[in-house]
Amino acid sequence: MNADAISRKVLFVDDEPMMLEGIRRQLRGRFAVTTAVGGEAGLAVLREQGPFAVVVSDYRMLGMDGVEFLRHVRELSPEVVRVMLTGQAELDVAVNALHEGCIFRFLSKPCSRETLTAVLDDCLEQHRLAVSEKLLRRELDAANQELRKLNQNLENLVARRTATIENLYLLVSELNGLDSLEEVVHSIVLRTADTLRSRRAALLLPDASGEYLCMRAAVGIDAVIRGQVRMPIGAPLAGRVYQKGECVVVNDAAGLSALAPACEPVELLSAPLALTPLLTPEGPVGVLGVAHPIEAQGYDSESLAALHAVAKAAGIALLNQVRRQERDDARDATILALAKLAEHRDPETGAHLERVQCYCRLLCEALAAEEKYASVVTRGFIENIVRSSPLHDIGKVGIPDYILLKPGKLTDEEFEIMKTHSRIGGDTIRALVEQGRRQSFLDMGMEIAYYHHEKWDGSGYPFGLTGEAIPLPARILALADVYDALTSRRVYKASVPHARAREIIIEGSGTHFDPDVVAAFKRQAGEFERLSMALAEPESGRPAVVRVAG
Ligand code: C2E
Numbered sequence: 001m002n003a004d005a006i007s008r009k010v011l012f013v014d015d016e017p018m019m020l021e022g023i024r025r026q027l028r029g030r031f032a033v034t035t036a037v038g039g040e041a042g043l044a045v046l047r048e049q050g051p052f053a054v055v056v057s058d059y060r061m062l063g064m065d066g067v068e069f070l071r072h073v074r075e076l077s078p079e080v081v082r083v084m085l086t087g088q089a090e091l092d093v094a095v096n097a098l099h100e101g102c103i104f105r106f107l108s109k110p111c112s113r114e115t116l117t118a119v120l121d122d123c124l125e126q127h128r129l130a131v132s133e134k135l136l137r138r139e140l141d142a143a144n145q146e147l148r149k150l151n152q153n154l155e156n157l158v159a160r161r162t163a164t165i166e167n168l169y170l171l172v173s174e175l176n177g178l179d180s181l182e183e184v185v186h187s188i189v190l191r192t193a194d195t196l197r198s199r200r201a202a203l204l205l206p207d208a209s210g211e212y213l214c215m216r217a218a219v220g221i222d223a224v225i226r227g228q229v230r231m232p233i234g235a236p237l238a239g240r241v242y243q244k245g246e247c248v249v250v251n252d253a254a255g256l257s258a259l260a261p262a263c264e265p266v267e268l269l270s271a272p273l274a275l276t277p278l279l280t281p282e283g284p285v286g287v288l289g290v291a292h293p294i295e296a297q298g299y300d301s302e303s304l305a306a307l308h309a310v311a312k313a314a315g316i317a318l319l320n321q322v323r324r325q326e327r328d329d330a331r332d333a334t335i336l337a338l339a340k341l342a343e344h345r346d347p348e349t350g351a352h353l354e355r356v357q358c359y360c361r362l363l364c365e366a367l368a369a370e371e372k373y374a375s376v377v378t379r380g381f382i383e384n385i386v387r388s389s390p391l392h393d394i395g396k397v398g399i400p401d402y403i404l405l406k407p408g409k410l411t412d413e414e415f416e417i418m419k420t421h422s423r424i425g426g427d428t429i430r431a432l433v434e435q436g437r438r439q440s441f442l443d444m445g446m447e448i449a450y451y452h453h454e455k456w457d458g459s460g461y462p463f464g465l466t467g468e469a470i471p472l473p474a475r476i477l478a479l480a481d482v483y484d485a486l487t488s489r490r491v492y493k494a495s496v497p498h499a500r501a502r503e504i505i506i507e508g509s510g511t512h513f514d515p516d517v518v519a520a521f522k523r524q525a526g527e528f529e530r531l532s533m534a535l536a537e538p539e540s541g542r543p544a545v546v547r548v549a550g
């Protein structure tokens with residue numbers, strides 16, 4: 001009930017109905033007077049009709065006296081202004097009640113209508129003040145509380161924004177240093193989960209067909225489920241986010257079913273969930289999603305702003321990555337074409353290049369099993385050497401045909417010219433490597449081209465490097481190349497059997513070849529023989545000139 005409605009309500013309590021009737025008559029029109037005969041009845045009225053502004057009670061009543069009654073009134077409603085009517089004889093009682101705080105004032109009987117009216121006006125004013133003060137205090141408290149909450153929110157907001165900016169900074173600087181798409185997508189989902197303080201984050205990219213989104217990276221999502229994700233582009237949820245370029249936030253289960261997501265695996269469909277497209281100047285490149293916020297009940301506008309910021313950085317990074325990859329792929333393709341060209345001029349056939357690749361892999365596998373090489377000869381190292389080994393002789397494009405295709409033994413001068421093929425090849429690849437930014441298999445290709453004719457004891461060419469100064473890939477390729485040159489027919493020589501080739505290579509341990517690589521060869525010798533026969537040249541090749549070099 002508001003202050004106005006109770007502002008004139010006065011309750012009179014006395015045990016003489018006549019007395020009450022008199023007061024009622026006197027005060028009619030000025031106050032909203034209610035009367036009750038006796039304390040019990042007075043309390044009942046307060047309970048049923050309260051609150052009142054003023055309660056006036058006689059002291060001398062049968063049963064409960066005025067002080068006792070007004071004490072109860074105070075307990076019931078502390079704001080009510082309490083007044084006691086007393087005779088001269090009970091003045092001390094009234095004074096005690098005043099001190100006790102049980103009444104605000106007392107009136108001596110008998111009192112005139114004027115006195116009563118003036119006192120009641122006073123009391124009403126006092127009540128009005130008390131009530132408005134209480135309201136004011138309540139408002140003040142509320143305002144203070146609001147302010148505290150606001151401050152707290154502000155602090156939270158600042159903390160969240162700071163964390164978001166930090167994460168974005170980390171993401172952007174991290175992305176700049178990454179070379180592979182794999183690393184980029186992984187970094188994106190990790191930073192997204194961090195920034196949005198979520199247990200789950202996922203990056204969806206279109207597959208090769210361009211019809212479906214696949215989950216390229218995720219945190220908090222089972223790898224099996226991740227692998228199963230195939231969401232049609234255009235269909236809810238993620239496929240539509242991608243197509244429409246609009247984000248979706250679902251904070252409760254009802255909202256989720258309203259969106260009728262038909263295409264997501266059920267394991268992924270739990271609210272709260274937020275999905276945003278990765279938009280780039282060239283259109284959407286993917287969808288970034290988060291779910292399972294760690295602390296919050298859902299994703300608010302602040303989290304969405306953070307998600308958009310991450311998505312923007314991620315989109316650009318992905319686009320750059322794709323462009324870089326395309327550029328690098330184009331460069332690698334150019335060089336492979338070059339290697340093919342060299343192969344055309346080289347009397348050695350494509351099968352030679354393929355066999356050398358296989359021999360390199362065999363040697364690598366044996367080396368990787370050794371503690372000394374396990375951390376160097378990794379899967380990546382092996383892939384690299386296999387891809388780059390066909391480039392080892394591309395420098396032969398620079399060797400005149402009369403030397404390259406000479407069916408017999410080279411003169412010393414001719415051989416000097418022949419030897420330049422490793423420097424020509426290395427220089428050619430170096431020029432290409434220096435244009436690219438990404439470390440590629442071409443770095444290894446360059447090493448192999450330069451150093452595949454170096455020898456362990458320093459007697460090789462073009463630089464005369466010794467031992468471990470010769471890069472490991474070149475030491476490996478040197479053995480593979482010589483084994484193949486020995487066991488194949490060349491324009492200038494016939495082939496030797498595996499057993500003889502094996503002897504020659506073992507003899508070369510520590511002079512021509514790295515002893516560790518020779519040891520690896522010994523362990524794989526059976527495989528070498530098997531492969532050399534499986535990938536042998538057809539007999540209808542060029543006529544062999546029977547001469548065994550060495
Ligand atoms: P390639 O034919 O691929 O031979 C690669 C390497 O295998 C040779 O490097 C050599 O270390 C080894 N090798 C090849 N044949 C024999 C052999 O009969 N016995 C022994 N012990 N080792 C052998 P090298 O000597 O630096 O030769 C580099 C390239 O020069 C050869 O590549 C080949 O294209 C050319 N070449 C070398 N000698 C002759 C030659 O007498 N006549 C012609 N036409 N070309 C030659």
Ligand code: SIN
Binds near residue numbers: 264
């Ligand atoms: C997520 O759980 O982060 C993504 C789920 C979805 O793409 O529907």
Ligand code: SIN
Binds near residue numbers: 426427
């Ligand atoms: C060169 O001098 O042509 C290249 C040698 C190297 O890469 O160390």
Ligand code: FE
Binds near residue numbers: 393
């Ligand atoms: Fe060579």
Ligand code: FE
Binds near residue numbers: 392393481
């Ligand atoms: Fe070769």
